[in-house]
């Protein structure tokens with residue numbers, strides 16, 4: 037039986053278990069859209085390709101299966117590159133399909149033509165073009181395998197428009213085979229010896245290729261060995277923050293007590309992450325290339341092992357496969373480190389207690405206290421980049437896996453599309469997006485997508501009238517010389533209503549709880565604008581105090 041290229045793409049997606057895709061349509065892939073018309077794949081039509089790609093990233097992040105996004109050539113793909121970059125840096129499985137110029141017009145710089153195999157090489161793990169419709173099953177199944185194996189990441193497949201209309205015979209698509217990466221027996225024995233000899237061990241969790249079972253498994257391991265466990269920047273959902281082994285967040289603005297413990301540790305087990313620039317406090321936490329600590333680095337891709345930090349024991353394994361193998365390690369007879377671990381957890385609890393004072397009528401600390409007391413453990417929190425995110429990362433105590441979608445790559449604008457994706461994936465769970473006034477406006481148009489598909493997320497827009505993070509750095513480096521960081525914003529609550537959602541404005545702390553309850557009760561996508569005093573730039577220091585520190 038002959039099928040069109042468009043039909044073969046949809047069949048290959050279905051064979052690989054795809055239930056949803058995000059897209060902004062283009063005339064370059066009408067044949068795929070037509071095939072989707074007859075399928076049960078959920079198509080989320082978005083407003084800008086950056087947001088659409090970020091939604092696919094969030095699906096990949098929250099499920100471990102590649103998120104799928106479809107966009108058109110030239111401008112569609114360049115918009116989508118914002119999401120590709122996030123998936124690349126954050127090791128998220130994703131497949132971006134790009135409708136491409138017809139084959140017989142290639143290399144003439146035809147309408148919106150870009151040669152993506154050149155342009156997107158650094159943005160993706162693999163960029164392929166399918167120029168023969170009969171090979172669609174082969175390319176698509178391979179794309180799934182590449183996106184999920186080793187260090188996961190995004191794959192790009194370009195689809196020449198005329199190829200999608202060809203009618204061909206092709207083999208039936210089969211699902212990809214996930215590639216496991218287990219530790220060897222000798223490596224586990226080596227790890228056991230190092231643990232037995234350690235005085236001050238610490239574990240830092242990060243990266244992807246985790247699952248619910250692995251998160252439960254690492255918790256059991258930490259309990260058996262009384263080990264302190266930290267979570268890498270924006271990977272906090274990997275460990276229950278109220279567990280007695282939790283030592284805190286290894287990210288921007290790390291608790292100095294935790295940084296000291298890491299520096300003074302004699303055994304550092306880096307599990308799943310790269311300890312890149314943000315979690316390593318700008319590459320200062322651990323010496324490069326030879327750490328003072330004994331380093332055990334567990335990572336699913338050999339090319340990362342020894343790239344920045346030379347490990348004493350390198351284990352090429354995925355976090356999930358590694359944690360499964362840990363069950364066989366015998367625990368020491370007595371928990372030698374229990375007291376130290378307890379001390380570190382106590383330090384975390386103090387560090388994550390909201391401050392007493394805050395300038396202005398809105399105290400974000402009190403708002404965080406309310407959120408902590410009034411949201412369920414399975415609530416999903418999303419955010420982009422900006423100082424506002426500190427309130428979430430430092431004071432929200434993550435309890436469960438699949439409750440966080442935040443770019444370790446520090447990309448603004450991610451929070452809202454991620455919230456749309458999360459709510460679509462888990463309609464029964466509450467989804468709260470944290471955004472700054474700058475951040476929200478980058479992909480705020482996807483609020484229309486939330487309204488279109490009836491996805492009642494709640495977006496908190498923390499409005500300080502500026503690109504606050506940059507203003508903070510500006511005041512520190514060039515005090516009093518405000519340049520390029522001020523913002524004049526729309527009325528966010530009115531904007532929410534104009535979109536068909538629910539809007540609230542909070543100008544004093546006590547207005548937050550009733551506003552949140554009304555947003556919940558509305559059952560509509562909601563924006564709650566929180567008017568924050570620009571002075572409240574960090575939980576501990578005001579803008580003025582930061583301006584006064586130059587040269588000190």
Ligand SMILES: Cc1ncc(C[n+]2csc(CCOP(=O)(O)OP(=O)(O)O)c2C)c(N)n1
Pocket residue numbers: 421422423424425446447448449471472473474475476498500502503504505506
């Ligand atoms: C896409 C993108 N553009 C620019 C930046 C640089 N940047 C980092 S934080 C920030 C300001 C964020 O402003 P806002 O969302 O209002 O949060 P605030 O810091 O004011 O709390 C900027 C411009 C970035 N990280 N990502």
Ligand SMILES: [Mg+2]
Pocket residue numbers: 422472473474498499500501502503504
């Ligand atoms: Mg701001």
